[in-house]
Amino acid sequence: xxxxxxxxxLALLLGGAGLAAFLWSLRNGQxxxxxxxxxxxxxxxxxxxQ
Amino acid sequence: MPGLHCAxxxxxxxxxxxxxxxxxxxxxxxxxxxxxxxxxxAVAPELLAALAGLGYPGHLFESEEEGKDPERDRLIRAxxxxxxxxxxxxxxxxxxxxxxxxxxxxAFHWISAALALPCLIYSGRIFFASAWAVxxxxxxxxxxxxxxxxxxxxxxxxxxxxxDGPHAYFDAATSLIFFLLIGRTLDxxxxxxxxxxxxxLMRLAPRGATVLDADGSRNYLPxxxxxxxxxxALTAGERVPVDGIVEEGASELDCAIATGESAPRSVxxxxxxQAGTLNLSGPLTIRATAKAESSFLAEMVRLxxxxxxxxxRYRRIADRAAALYSPVVHATALIAFLGxxxxxxxxxxxxxxxxxxxxxxxxxxxxxxxxxxxVVASRRLxxxxxxxxxxxxxxxxxxxxTVAFDKTGTLTYGQPQLVDPTSLQANDLAIAAAIARRSSxxxxxxxxxxxxxxxxxxxxxxxxxxxGIEAALEGHLYRLGRAExxxxxxxxxxxxxxxLSRDGAxxxxxxxxxxxxxxxxxxxxxxRGGGLAIVLxxxxxxxxxxxxxxxxxxxxxxxxxxxxxxxxxxxxLATEGRKVxxxxxxxxxxxALAMAHASMAPASAADIGRNAADFxxxxxxxxAVPVAVAVARVAGRLVRQNFALAILYNALALxxxxxGYVTPLIAALAMSLSSILVVANALRLDAGRALVPVNxxxxxxxxxxxxxxxx
Numbered sequence: 001x002x003x004x005x006x007x008x009x010l011a012l013l014l015g016g017a018g019l020a021a022f023l024w025s026l027r028n029g030q031x032x033x034x035x036x037x038x039x040x041x042x043x044x045x046x047x048x049x050q
Numbered sequence: 051m052p053g054l055h056c057a058x059x060x061x062x063x064x065x066x067x068x069x070x071x072x073x074x075x076x077x078x079x080x081x082x083x084x085x086x087x088x089x090x091x092a093v094a095p096e097l098l099a100a101l102a103g104l105g106y107p108g109h110l111f112e113s114e115e116e117g118k119d120p121e122r123d124r125l126i127r128a129x130x131x132x133x134x135x136x137x138x139x140x141x142x143x144x145x146x147x148x149x150x151x152x153x154x155x156x157a158f159h160w161i162s163a164a165l166a167l168p169c170l171i172y173s174g175r176i177f178f179a180s181a182w183a184v185x186x187x188x189x190x191x192x193x194x195x196x197x198x199x200x201x202x203x204x205x206x207x208x209x210x211x212x213x214d215g216p217h218a219y220f221d222a223a224t225s226l227i228f229f230l231l232i233g234r235t236l237d238x239x240x241x242x243x244x245x246x247x248x249x250x251l252m253r254l255a256p257r258g259a260t261v262l263d264a265d266g267s268r269n270y271l272p273x274x275x276x277x278x279x280x281x282x283a284l285t286a287g288e289r290v291p292v293d294g295i296v297e298e299g300a301s302e303l304d305c306a307i308a309t310g311e312s313a314p315r316s317v318x319x320x321x322x323x324q325a326g327t328l329n330l331s332g333p334l335t336i337r338a339t340a341k342a343e344s345s346f347l348a349e350m351v352r353l354x355x356x357x358x359x360x361x362x363r364y365r366r367i368a369d370r371a372a373a374l375y376s377p378v379v380h381a382t383a384l385i386a387f388l389g390x391x392x393x394x395x396x397x398x399x400x401x402x403x404x405x406x407x408x409x410x411x412x413x414x415x416x417x418x419x420x421x422x423x424x425v426v427a428s429r430r431l432x433x434x435x436x437x438x439x440x441x442x443x444x445x446x447x448x449x450x451x452t453v454a455f456d457k458t459g460t461l462t463y464g465q466p467q468l469v470d471p472t473s474l475q476a477n478d479l480a481i482a483a484a485i486a487r488r489s490s491x492x493x494x495x496x497x498x499x500x501x502x503x504x505x506x507x508x509x510x511x512x513x514x515x516x517x518g519i520e521a522a523l524e525g526h527l528y529r530l531g532r533a534e535x536x537x538x539x540x541x542x543x544x545x546x547x548x549x550l551s552r553d554g555a556x557x558x559x560x561x562x563x564x565x566x567x568x569x570x571x572x573x574x575x576x577x578r579g580g581g582l583a584i585v586l587x588x589x590x591x592x593x594x595x596x597x598x599x600x601x602x603x604x605x606x607x608x609x610x611x612x613x614x615x616x617x618x619x620x621x622x623l624a625t626e627g628r629k630v631x632x633x634x635x636x637x638x639x640x641x642a643l644a645m646a647h648a649s650m651a652p653a654s655a656a657d658i659g660r661n662a663a664d665f666x667x668x669x670x671x672x673x674a675v676p677v678a679v680a681v682a683r684v685a686g687r688l689v690r691q692n693f694a695l696a697i698l699y700n701a702l703a704l705x706x707x708x709x710g711y712v713t714p715l716i717a718a719l720a721m722s723l724s725s726i727l728v729v730a731n732a733l734r735l736d737a738g739r740a741l742v743p744v745n746x747x748x749x750x751x752x753x754x755x756x757x758x759x760x761x
Contacts, residue, residue, distance in 0.1 A: 004154065008161060012138060019134045026126060036080030039057035 051101065051108040052435040052668040054083045059106065066104040070095045109653055109668065125235045128173040132231050135169035136224040140718070143221040147715045152214075159211040162220040169224045170204055173231060192372035192417065195379045199408035200226060206405055217402070222409045222717045229725050230417045237421035237441060259291035260284075262335065273342040284334045287490065290323050293345045294336040300516040301332040304492060306458050306465075306636065311590050313466075314492060316516045326637050330491050332515025346637070353613055353641035366442050367689060368420045375416065383407045386708045399710070406712040410703045410720060418725055419692035422732040427685035430735065434677050435669040443664030447648040447679060448686035449629050453577050454620065454642070456634030457588035457595055460652065461570050461602065461672070465492050466562035468500040478558040480504035482550045485521045485530045489513055493548055494530070496562055518548075526552050533559075564598065569673040574602045576676040585623070585630075587616050589638050616642040633675055635659055650675060681735075688735055692728045699724040 025031070054063070060078045063085055067076040072095055075088040085108070089095055101108045142158040150158065177200070181193035200223045207218040261271050262281040276282065276292050284290060286301065302314040305327045314330055317323060323336060325345035342348060365373075387404035391397060424441040431438055438444060455461050471479060483501035486494035488511045508521035508528070518531010529536035529551045536551040548560045574584055585606040588595045592609040599607045608619055620642055623630050632639070632646030635655035643649040643662040651663035652670075660666055667674035703720050706712055712720075 004157070008142075008158075011141075012161075012165075015134060015138055019130060022130055023127065026123075026130075033079040033081045036060065036078060039060060039080055042057040043061050 051083050051106050053106045054080060062104055063106055067100060070100055122238060125238055128176055129231045129235050132169050132173035132228040135165045136228040139165050139221045139224050159218045163208055163211055166204060166220040166224050169227060173227050174200055190376050195376045196230060202405050203409060206401055217714055219714050222714055233418040233421045236425045276338055276342055278338050278340060280338045282336050282338060284329050284336055286329055286331055288329050290325050290327050292325050292338045292342050293340040294323055294338045296321050296323060296334055297337045298335040299333050301334050302330045302516055304328040304330050331513055367445055371416060379411045403710050407707045409717050410707040410712055411700055416696050419696055419728050420689055422729050423685050423688045426732050426735045427681050430681050431678060435667055436674050436678050437666045439664050443648060444682045444685055447631060448682040450631040450648055452583040452585060452623060452628045452630045454585040454587050454630050454632045456636060456639045457586060457598055458590055459635040460633055461598060462564040462566055466496045467565040468496050469561040469563045471500040474558050478550060481506060482530055484508050485519050485528060489519050493562060528552055567670060567672045569671040571602055573672040573675050587611055587619055613638040613641050617645050620645045684735055688732055692731055695727055
């Protein structure tokens with residue numbers, strides 16, 4: 001029981017951090033082009049293809 | 051750009067466009083198949099032409115339509131919050147179910163309550179608002195039992211937590227919100243994506259007109275300020291802004307998109323012109339006879355609004371199911387409550403069982419059953435180059451039994467093509483093509499397209515509006531145009547049609563015919579093979595319609611129809627009990643598109659027609675029509691299967707709930723299982739690709755890129 005006192009809040013805190021990270025990435029536009037991101041890894045990194 | 055599909059495409063488009071002068075930044079979005087370009091300077095680079103040159107033809111979108119969608123962001127945030135709360139409560143519940151001691155259970159219930167409250171307030175509000183909106187109008191929908199179930203479950207669980215009870219339904223209440231929000235979000239995403247795409251396609255209507263004042267000065271006025279009596283100047287390549295009468299000048303008008311007539315119409319002073327038609331060859335001065343809001347274009351919009359009533363009456367399958375379902379659910383819960391109340395007299399027990407009934411019957415699976423299938427179906431259609439406006443369109447197109455086609459621009463390209471160019475002397479054709487290249491007249495473009503550029507350089511080219519083109523080449527005077535004009539100096543034999551003459555003597559005659567869209571015949575045959583009746587409704591002359599109908603084997607033909615006539619024909623078919631899919635592109639089709647049970651338009655269509663249509667196909671091939679019907683029919687079958695699954699599940703679970711055996715554990719398991727079942731069934735649409743012959747190598751939409759001059 002005593003371990004729960006800090007373990008449960010810790011778990012919730014970590015989960016909350018995950019939620020915050022998701023909301024941030026959503027606002028950051030990271031889900032705008034999922035297919036494109038998967039394909040772009042095949043393109044050599046060149047200055048003009050930015 | 052419907053042709054984008056891999057990393058090589060991204061690279062080709064991005065590097066290709068970046069090479070253009072003034073282009074600052076290019077970014078391809080593969081998921082939406084769009085490219086965003088930033089450039090310096092006031093004039094856009096030749097982007098569409100460059101894209102066509104790269105082999106990736108595109109259409110133009112309006113950038114302001116790309117803005118954020120607050121409703122979508124709200125739904126996704128609500129989904130994230132609900133997911134977080136539901137998962138954490140579920141974790142705590144697992145330990146309660148596996149027999150935590152009373153003190154721990156109590157603590158976990160309190161934490162669960164603290165997590166459920168924000169979920170209820172923030173995420174649940176979407177359902178409460180919707181339920182409240184229909185309740186106020188004295189109706190009911192699926193959100194009413196959901197809202198009641200969630201609120202009761204939360205209230206009773208809170209009561210039990212305070213009074214140290216063993217069971218709490220916090221997990222059920224929050225995961226209910228989570229699952230239902232998934233369905234709601236998918237439904238919205240699909241809605242919004244396709245609608246923005248259709249709305250954003252290039253606009254056709256002019257936004258203003260160049261008005262000539264009495265003192266000869268020119269003013270560019272917004273369309274709304276043009277009043278009858280004003281004189282407006284129109285250069286070749288512009289669209290007629292308002293209905294009017296030609297005052298000066300001679301030209302030819304392309305009426306294909308307005309009336310469905312395939313042949314250009316010559317106009318001279320005194321003749322009336324309709325708003326929306328395209329001025330082809332010479333400058334015109336037009337005296338307005340109507341205001342913009344009473345012009346032909348506006349008339350079409352009014353006809354459309356009048357016609358839309360029929361479609362608005364269509365009720366979606368989910369709503370119809372909810373109308374049957376929610377009274378049954380409410381009644382069952384009430385009967386269970388009253389029954390247990392009478393049997394035991396224990397009100398707490400009775401309420402617990404009534405809530406269990408509400409939760410177990412809550413249409414989790416029903417809320418997902420329709421949207422998930424429609425999202426998968428719309429993705430299939432998107433891959434085939436077809437945009438869907440909303441889910442109800444997929445339901446409606448699956449019901450049709452008749453397909454009505456427009457001719458000009460739909461079955462055919464609306465632009466003429468040279469008949470049998472090989473019968474002409476290659477040399478004559480090359481000369482004609484070299485001259486024709488200097489003109490934007492549809493017949494000239496057809497001749498120019500029939501021969502490769504031979505490097506001839508005609509000089510002193512002059513275009514005589516309504517007559518033809520004159521040019522000097524190798525010391526001879528050539529005329530390409532109407533026979534009576536080109537051969538006038540010879541004073542000789544009366545020829546008809548379009549000819550090329552050298553110094554007044556006949557060199558070659560040209561005949562033109564309309565080209566069918568690719569796969570037109572195959573599409574019509576496929577539709578007929580699927581048990582659908584085919585009707586042809588055209589505004590063109592019967593002589594022009596009959597050969598096309600003959601080539602496609604269509605028997606039911608109506609030619610020379612006015613826009614209102616098309617609507618009447620559709621209404622007549624509807625009173626026969628037939629459900630019609632209208633496929634059309636012109637302004638004159640817009641009311642019919644709005645009137646029909648379901649409608650489809652090519653991306654080259656007039657913008658109000660495109661807005662009226664449920665489906666817009668980006669590729670050139672007409673095979674999009676049978677593909678859309680086939681996908682929609684498969685989707686309809688999967689939706690019905692999903693409903694059957696959901697009802698079967700309820701039939702099994704309901705007796706258990708009424709008998710009082712549903713603990714929070716069983717409720718959570720049953721709910722998740724039925725949702726997973728329904729989602730898995732919907733994904734079969736994607737897996738069963740062989741069911742639908744999607745022609746992936748459909749013709750590239752190259753022709754759509756032929757820009758109208760001046761636009």
